[in-house]
Amino acid sequence: MRFGMPWPGREVAREAEEAGAGAFCAGEFVDHDAYLTLAEIVANSERALAGPAIAYAFARTPYAHATAMRQLHARAPGRLFLGLGSAAFRINRDWFDVPADRPVDRIAETVGAVRAWLHAENGEKVGYSGEFYSIDADVRAPVLGRLDIPVLLAAFNTRMAATAGRVADGVIGHGLFTRSWWNDVVRPSVERGAAGRDEGDARAVEHGWIITAVDDTAPERAVADARRMIAFYLTVKTYDPFVAHHGWESPVAQLRKAFRAGDTDAMAAAVTDEMVTEIAVCGTTADAKDALARRAGSLPRDVGYFAPPSFMVSHRRRAAYGRAGLALIDTLPAAQNSVHSN
Template sequence: MRWGLPWPGAELAADAERAGAEAFCAGEFADANAYVTASEMAHATTVARSGPGIAYAFARSPFVHAAAMRQLHKIAPGRVFLGLGAGTARMNRDWFGVDSSHPAPRMRELVTCIRAFLEAEDGQRIRFDGDYYSLDAAVRAPVLGRLEVPILLGAFNIHMLRTAGAVADGVLGHGLFTDRWWDEVVDPQLALGAQRAGRDGAELLRWGWVITAVDDENPERAVEEAKRQIGFYLTVKTYDALVELHGWQDQVAAIRAEFTGGDPRNLGRHVSDEMLRAMAVCGDRAQAREMLAERTRLPDLGFLSPPGFLVSPRRRRFYGAQTAELFGQIGAVQ
């Protein structure tokens, strides 16, 4: 596994690049815009790739996504990528005020339209007429020209995975993805989507997030915070298929009961050691190395993500520094 980090800030990013980090990514929320952060990343790095990982797909038009990527390419030529995620139906409706019905076919059209803007030559009229997007754009300015920007989808369910295989350059897996989920669900569905579209599934990028918390002085805290992060993710029913694959229904029921009627700080108490080792790399450096060695199906490029739920920004920076130092020592993981 080659490695990168969620954006840790310019100072730590420089150290991480020197240690071998190949990419940085930016998520977003109510107080953070993925494209604004991606611009900061592009300015502050020299060789690593940078991009949204992920940006809310339906909150922006294809034109806006493509224009942002063109500007990022000017700052970091050949080093940008675009990660897109559908977001939840509630977020799209209540936060963004947009329609997100039929997310997989909608995403397929969105990616197609973004590519149309990114691949257009100067003077080329951009036309598309679909069920969700309609374009007839004549950009009468010398600002276009074909760009090769990898587009990855934050895909979990089979329909979005097939969409990634059909129209995207790959997938950006969630931090909950286990070896079995990659092997038994992600890879077969990507391959099926690619086959149906007449594409080669072997050429698709398989990137993903990896929950990572390393602390030699207080490994118990690192484990506790990694478990709490897993618990927080599993409060979302979207991931029930993964839970059922592993037989973790009882643990997840306890997690959700704690979240709704107990103390969210205790979510990690219901995360078993089996769950932890399947989804995280944590503890002191020796244990982190051991957990890495146990994994049989890490993403090809892993964004080593510090826990964020009830974890301070200062603590997250600490984890980022420890992670960069550890992976700088061990290099890429086979």
């Protein structure tokens, strides 16, 4: 597995790349845009793999996704991937004012329509015909040419994971993923989706987020921050199958009750030690290395984004967690932590 990080800013990123970090990713929320962040990554890194993990799929047209990647490819050829996520129903409906129904079917077509723009050659029409997208573009300017940029899908539950295996180049796992969720749920679903593809197609790529909070001087605070991050994620009902799979219904009911009451301390307190052990890499550097050893074989196979907690954690402390997490690079097999090349 290659060591990656959500974009930590230019200064930390310089240290990270020199230390051997092989990938940076750009997230997205109301205060940061995935493609603007990706442009910053491209401008301030030299070798590392880079891409959105994820960009909101339905907040933009397939044209807009592909055009951003084309422009950035000119500055970072061979280093880019495109990670797309469907986002929650209410985000699509209430934030973006776009249709929110049938997200799995819609994102499958989004991948095809984005690829139509990425694979277009000069002199050829750009075409795609589906239920949700119809493209018939005659681009007369000589600005195209096929780009084989991998397209990955954020997939948590089984239908989206199977769709990633069927139509995309791979999957991006969530920071909540455990050994069991990767091995027993997501990977079999991806493989099932890929079963009908050509035998010559490459194995589905696995990227994934890993909640990581390392602090040798204040390990208790690091663990507490990881607990709050886990609690915040689990307030979302999308993850109910994951909760049921692990038998965590009772603590999750408690943390959701605390969330509705605005009690973040009670939210964190409801997260059990088992949940922290199964989900996060946190505590001292030694604790974190032990956690990685326990989870060998159940982390994303290709790129892991060692992500500091962000819920109620300052930018300064997130940067400190990012720097501290670099000590974990030597825990990963050196050959698998090399930078991306095409």
